Amino acid sequence: MTTADPQAAAPDPIRYEGDTDGHLVLIDQTRLPVELVYIDCKDVETVWEAIKMLRVRGAPAIGIAAAYGVVVGVQTASSDSAEAFEARFHEVVEYLAGSRPTAVNLFWALDRLKGIFAAEKAAGKSNAEIHAALLTEARFIHEDDRKVCRAIGKHGAELITPSAGILTHCNAGGLATADYGTALAVMFTCHDQGKNIQVFVDETRPLLQGSRLTAWELMQRGISATLICDSMAAQVMKEGRISAVITGADRIAANGDSANKIGTYGVAVLAKAHGIPFYIAAPISTFDLSLPTGDGIPIELRDPVEITNGMGKQTAPDNVQVYNPAFDVTPAELIAGIITEKGVISPVTPENVAQVVAG
Numbered sequence: 001m002t003t004a005d006p007q008a009a010a011p012d013p014i015r016y017e018g019d020t021d022g023h024l025v026l027i028d029q030t031r032l033p034v035e036l037v038y039i040d041c042k043d044v045e046t047v048w049e050a051i052k053m054l055r056v057r058g059a060p061a062i063g064i065a066a067a068y069g070v071v072v073g074v075q076t077a078s079s080d081s082a083e084a085f086e087a088r089f090h091e092v093v094e095y096l097a098g099s100r101p102t103a104v105n106l107f108w109a110l111d112r113l114k115g116i117f118a119a120e121k122a123a124g125k126s127n128a129e130i131h132a133a134l135l136t137e138a139r140f141i142h143e144d145d146r147k148v149c150r151a152i153g154k155h156g157a158e159l160i161t162p163s164a165g166i167l168t169h170c171n172a173g174g175l176a177t178a179d180y181g182t183a184l185a186v187m188f189t190c191h192d193q194g195k196n197i198q199v200f201v202d203e204t205r206p207l208l209q210g211s212r213l214t215a216w217e218l219m220q221r222g223i224s225a226t227l228i229c230d231s232m233a234a235q236v237m238k239e240g241r242i243s244a245v246i247t248g249a250d251r252i253a254a255n256g257d258s259a260n261k262i263g264t265y266g267v268a269v270l271a272k273a274h275g276i277p278f279y280i281a282a283p284i285s286t287f288d289l290s291l292p293t294g295d296g297i298p299i300e301l302r303d304p305v306e307i308t309n310g311m312g313k314q315t316a317p318d319n320v321q322v323y324n325p326a327f328d329v330t331p332a333e334l335i336a337g338i339i340t341e342k343g344v345i346s347p348v349t350p351e352n353v354a355q356v357v358a359g
């Protein structure tokens, strides 16, 4: 079996084709790195399924896909009465909000579309005009994320020395965003600056976003990537190979506690034990200031089959009990800095979070 050409130009993970009657095109990330396959999402059910099954995944990408999902979802009511169009809009928003619970970017994007709908309605706009405004907003969220990722990369690269060894967990790359990533944006920027970084990639059990996606993306850009099993991180740190850890986040509370892919908390504890700075790279849209601490972050529980039959092969006895939380929360005190498009929050305190996020 061959892998999708890692040297090919970075493909757009999310694309919207056409006008308000158009459709969303996503890379099916569950097929990478073996096949580069696109899915056409011509109805909201296909968008919901793509988010739920991680065909599109990563906090910013989920938000962008959901925004376009609303545009696609209201198409069925575009010629209905204003009341029916509005009812359909809210139905679609609620439906998409039920796809995955942890990444706040999903709810952030849906809230932005709700704000647009309310403003357009208050201005007496027609269904067609409201629909067009929703598409404009979805496109804005998408395009803005490209700039946000580049700014994160620039701020983060200032923290990284030439020839640094960097460990990352899960995939916070171009596939997880509009196109450049958050944690990986830092690495891409370092590479562009000529810093000869070495990246160690946790494979990220159970769904292997590290080995399937991050290793693929790094290789695509010619960055030295070394794949390790999650359980090898401590040894690699002890051997002195790591000078910084950088991961993404799905939701960050007001005190800086950060939810990310299951296993991130363990990596942060290991980094602390080895005196290695642990950084989160995330856009402002990933902060949830309504939650004072990470205790309030909803953690998605996923199907046991992802552990017992990972990648289609049975690796556990029939009917074994399974606990499969998809995320964990790293306490702020373990985080040396949060790299945002507005700069680096460090030290990570509620005051500094409030200043950067609100400022």
Ligand code: MRU
Binding pocket: 054, 057, 058, 059, 060, 103, 169, 170, 171, 172, 173, 176, 177, 181, 182, 183, 209, 247, 248, 249, 250, 260, 261, 262, 326
């Ligand atoms: O379950 P996933 O693959 O959606 O989890 C993704 C992560 O945990 C990412 O690190 C996070 O969303 C940041 S993506 C820029």
